[in-house]
Amino acid sequence: MTVLVLGATGKTGRPMVEALVTRGIHVRAASRNPGPATAGVEPVRFDWADRSTWAPALQGIDGLYVVGPYAEPDEPGLVGDLLAAAQARKVVLLSVLGVDRLPDAIPMAAWEADVRASGKEWSILRPNWFQQNFGEAFAASLRENGELALPAADALVGFVDTRDVAEVAAAALTEEGHAGEVHAITGPEALTHRQVTQILGEAAGRELGYTALTSHQFAGDLRKAGRDERSITWQLGLFQLIRDGGYAVVTDTVEQITGRPARSLKSYARENATTWK
Numbered sequence: 001m002t003v004l005v006l007g008a009t010g011k012t013g014r015p016m017v018e019a020l021v022t023r024g025i026h027v028r029a030a031s032r033n034p035g036p037a038t039a040g041v042e043p044v045r046f047d048w049a050d051r052s053t054w055a056p057a058l059q060g061i062d063g064l065y066v067v068g069p070y071a072e073p074d075e076p077g078l079v080g081d082l083l084a085a086a087q088a089r090k091v092v093l094l095s096v097l098g099v100d101r102l103p104d105a106i107p108m109a110a111w112e113a114d115v116r117a118s119g120k121e122w123s124i125l126r127p128n129w130f131q132q133n134f135g136e137a138f139a140a141s142l143r144e145n146g147e148l149a150l151p152a153a154d155a156l157v158g159f160v161d162t163r164d165v166a167e168v169a170a171a172a173l174t175e176e177g178h179a180g181e182v183h184a185i186t187g188p189e190a191l192t193h194r195q196v197t198q199i200l201g202e203a204a205g206r207e208l209g210y211t212a213l214t215s216h217q218f219a220g221d222l223r224k225a226g227r228d229e230r231s232i233t234w235q236l237g238l239f240q241l242i243r244d245g246g247y248a249v250v251t252d253t254v255e256q257i258t259g260r261p262a263r264s265l266k267s268y269a270r271e272n273a274t275t276w277k
């Protein structure tokens with residue numbers, strides 16, 4: 001079996017490649033800048049914005065893991081077009097928890113509709129916010145300012161480790177019984193951002209703080225950082241849903257599907273403690 005992993009350099013794509021290789025699956029790992037081949041992994045160039053890269057990436061695959069084209073707002077049909085071009089029987093789409101409560105500017109609901117209409121054996125993953133955000137997008141602020149400033153109030157979020165998302169995705173692609181399933185995937189507990197910064201600080205051996213911003217302050221920060229209005233609307237919609245309690249969700253999907261408990265934020269913090277020192 002050959003599986004094409006889109007976004008193979010990303011937060012879920014990297015562990016997805018590993019999870020598939022562990023299962024003995026041949027992986028085609030897609031990136032706009034593919035790296036060198038490794039055992040069981042064939043890198044391939046793939047760019048949503050360059051259709052000439054699609055056919056070589058899709059050739060001969062049995063399964064497809066879709067991290068969608070969120071940076072291509074002017075081409076809403078890309079996921080449907082890719083699925084129509086793919087021979088693969090099985091497809092797993094990375095969507096997001098709360099997809100039905102997010103603003104229309106956020107394209108995951110349309111991707112889900114394309115996947116459902118594809119005629120494939122599909123599964124949809126709706127993960128909660130990733131624990132790995134604290135080691136990537138939010139890491140510089142934590143490391144350099146000792147602080148995280150976000151418009152998340154003191155609302156609870158069931159942060160999930162992307163390795164668990166990947167293991168659910170790998171099961172959905174390689175085992176039977178997942179066709180037509182929508183998996184809501186979370187960590188084992190819901191935490192506030194204030195609690196998260198305390199946990200990261202304890203792991204890193206320093207004080208880390210959290211400041212609750214207003215939406216207005218956050219939008220101003222994003223504009224100063226040069227973000228476009230669409231991505232600002234997107235971010236504000238996601239944080240609104242956090243404040244509304246839409247991400248205070250904890251499910252047992254990881255345990256049901258992998259047979260072991262979901263990884264905790266505390267263990268993620270311990271494993272990555274040097275990131276915030």
Ligand SMILES: NC(=O)c1ccc[n+]([C@@H]2O[C@H](COP(=O)([O-])OP(=O)(O)OC[C@H]3O[C@@H](n4cnc5c(N)ncnc54)[C@H](OP(=O)(O)O)[C@@H]3O)[C@@H](O)[C@H]2O)c1
Pocket residue numbers: 006007008009010011012013030031032033046047048049067068070071094095096097127128129130133
């Ligand atoms: N972050 C969260 O907390 C969270 C929670 C739930 C759901 N999600 C969903 O997860 C998805 C991924 O988001 P993320 O922020 O975590 O990003 P990510 O997966 O860490 O990184 C984005 C990936 O997309 C690839 N990519 C970017 N532009 C591309 C293009 N034009 N063509 C092909 N590949 C491209 C990048 O690969 P190269 O740069 O190597 O090409 C990279 O591997 C999004 O749909 C998001 O809504 C995120």
